[in-house]
Amino acid sequence: MSGLIKSSIARKIAMALSGFFLVFFLLFHCTVNMTSVFSADIYNQFSHFLGTNFVVQALMQPVLVFGIIFHFVMGFVLEIKNRNSRSIRYTQYKGGTNAAWVSRNMIISGAVVLAFFGLHFYDFFIPELIHKYVQSHPEDPTRYFPELIHKFQNPVRIGLYVFSFVLLALHLWHGFASAFQSMGVNNKYSPGLKKVTQVFAIVVPAAFIFIALFHHLNGH
Amino acid sequence: MKLNLKIWRQNDAKSKGKMVQYPLDGVDGDMSFLEMLDVLNEELINKGEEPVEFDHDCREGICGACSLQINGEPHGPDRKITTCQLHMRKFNDGDTIVIEPFRANAFPVIKDLMVDRSAFDRIQQAGGYISVNTSGNTVDANAIPIEKEKADDAFNAATCIGCGACVAACKNASAMLFTSAKVSQFALLPQGQVEATDRVLNMVRQMDLEGFGNCTNTGACEVECPKGISLENIARMNREYVSASVKG
Numbered sequence: 001m002s003g004l005i006k007s008s009i010a011r012k013i014a015m016a017l018s019g020f021f022l023v024f025f026l027l028f029h030c031t032v033n034m035t036s037v038f039s040a041d042i043y044n045q046f047s048h049f050l051g052t053n054f055v056v057q058a059l060m061q062p063v064l065v066f067g068i069i070f071h072f073v074m075g076f077v078l079e080i081k082n083r084n085s086r087s088i089r090y091t092q093y094k095g096g097t098n099a100a101w102v103s104r105n106m107i108i109s110g111a112v113v114l115a116f117f118g119l120h121f122y123d124f125f126i127p128e129l130i131h132k133y134v135q136s137h138p139e140d141p142t143r144y145f146p147e148l149i150h151k152f153q154n155p156v157r158i159g160l161y162v163f164s165f166v167l168l169a170l171h172l173w174h175g176f177a178s179a180f181q182s183m184g185v186n187n188k189y190s191p192g193l194k195k196v197t198q199v200f201a202i203v204v205p206a207a208f209i210f211i212a213l214f215h216h217l218n219g220h
Numbered sequence: 221m222k223l224n225l226k227i228w229r230q231n232d233a234k235s236k237g238k239m240v241q242y243p244l245d246g247v248d249g250d251m252s253f254l255e256m257l258d259v260l261n262e263e264l265i266n267k268g269e270e271p272v273e274f275d276h277d278c279r280e281g282i283c284g285a286c287s288l289q290i291n292g293e294p295h296g297p298d299r300k301i302t303t304c305q306l307h308m309r310k311f312n313d314g315d316t317i318v319i320e321p322f323r324a325n326a327f328p329v330i331k332d333l334m335v336d337r338s339a340f341d342r343i344q345q346a347g348g349y350i351s352v353n354t355s356g357n358t359v360d361a362n363a364i365p366i367e368k369e370k371a372d373d374a375f376n377a378a379t380c381i382g383c384g385a386c387v388a389a390c391k392n393a394s395a396m397l398f399t400s401a402k403v404s405q406f407a408l409l410p411q412g413q414v415e416a417t418d419r420v421l422n423m424v425r426q427m428d429l430e431g432f433g434n435c436t437n438t439g440a441c442e443v444e445c446p447k448g449i450s451l452e453n454i455a456r457m458n459r460e461y462v463s464a465s466v467k468g
Contacts, residue, residue: 007424008396008434009461078434082392085325085433091226091239092318094292095391098443104391106436178437184462186455 011078016179018071023176023200025064030204033211040145047144051128072114079107102174109171116164123151152215161212165205172201221247221308224316225260227272230329233336237329239318249309253296254279254286256308257319273332279304281446284381287388288333289320294385294444302383302446322384324393326430339430340382340398346426347419348402350411361411370408377404379447386441386449392433397441399427400457401449407460417464424461 032050036043050056095104102109131137152158176197180190223244230237244260251259254276261271277285286303290296296306311317319333327335352358366374380401387395403420406412412419435454442451 007461008394008428008432009424009458011434012458013462078436082394082433082436085393085431086323087325088323090289090292090320090323091228092289092292092320095440097293097297098389099391099438099440103436103438104440174437181437181451181455182458184455184459186452 011074012182015071015074015078016182018067018074019175019179021067022071023172023179025067026204027200030207034207036145036148037211037214043148044142044144048139048141051132051144052139068117072110072117075107075110100174102170103178106171106174109167112164112167113171116160116168119157119160119164123157149215149219152212153219155216158212158216162209165208169201169205172205173198176201221249221311221313223247223256223311224314226316226318227333228320228329229272229332230321232331233328237332239320247308249307251308252279252304253288253290253306253308254304273330273334275334276304281305282381284383284446287322287335287337287384289318289322289388291318294322294388295383295446299443300446300448302381302385305446322388324384324387324432326393326395326432327384327387335384337382337384339432340384340395342430343395343399343423343426344382344402347415347422348406350406350415352411364410366409373452374405374408377401377408377449377453380405380445380449381447383446385444385446387432389440389444390433390435391438391440392436394435394441395427395430395432396435396454396457397445397449397451399423400453403457403460404453407456416460417468420457420460420464421468424457 032043032046035046132139177194180186180193180197185193225242225244226239227242228237229240242260242264244256244263247256247259254274257272257274264271275285275287277283279286281302281304284302286295288295288303290303290306295301295303297310298306321327321329321333321335322337326339327337330336378401380398382398384398386397387393403423406419407416437451437454439451442449
């Protein structure tokens, strides 16, 4: 079993599993956010439930934070290890002739998404923690939608948000399908599965961008 | 055809190498790439200079000895060929051609364009074999029924010539395509089942020990492989590895 923890294949599988977990979370997050376009009440109810439910707060949230940190740390560790496996670089290397840009530059798209996570934590997660646990404000189930609208008024923030989700789309374009290959799934259904993952890679980030632009434009 | 060659020159594994320019005239379009290098070496020898060291053997795309990163691609611009099968008609008069050794820490340069690919041998030795009773009552392999699809997949995996283009093409210098082909050719056949668990564990362990990078599924290896070894083999090896780890 020790190989299953330390080997190069184990690292691939760990990246794939954490990636699947984050993909699932992304879909869930997108679904909750999308309710804000249709109904402020439903969005408030979802947010209130997620923000106050013990299981979500005490169990699921730490798992999520761990999953995010693990995926990013592992990604950077692998990048450093992989760079070290070729100390002397080629004078001429035409990587674009045999592999797509997105697949060769997951570290760039990943780093941008990580920077976005920093902004997102600064915008939502940390204020939420301060609101609940430091300032100990009484819970107001209607506060979430106005807070969301307020955050989406700054055009610079909207620009960063859109840029980050374009990079996330690129990251998912390769990463989602790649996770299946890492898990050993490569058969007659793989071309179809790849199409599904590519549709996901476009639709979900596009939905996040739509939500941001919708509230930005309607808030003015 | 007149060419401007930029070739990596390095005296031995320990010395520092550099790119050196060689103008070369009279190159025929029907020459193979290796024949073009032969012409260059004859010129260098006639001038009393050290010829360029490069690997070659069969010169018909079977042995996998000829390596070379040509203009940024393993085995040059064509697909599914080795360097000995690359012809000079693929280049134009006046072209500059950059020729480098395959680069990976696991493939140290021996001299000039020649690299040490014995890391592949050690991976093979770690488990790329089956034990057969040869005491006189050996069963004919053809006596065991094997479904056509599996036999074809095993054969395709076995066509890997161990040239190292997969490592050279991969941005991570990963050897997963090679190792997975060598695992798959036995994993698919009944004769390979006896040692299946140890084989995949030992070969992957050896691959990691040699210092190859991690696979990130870019697919560059599959594109540059002269024998068209498929990424399906890597997926199969991953499955075999997980299964063997749980069992073993």
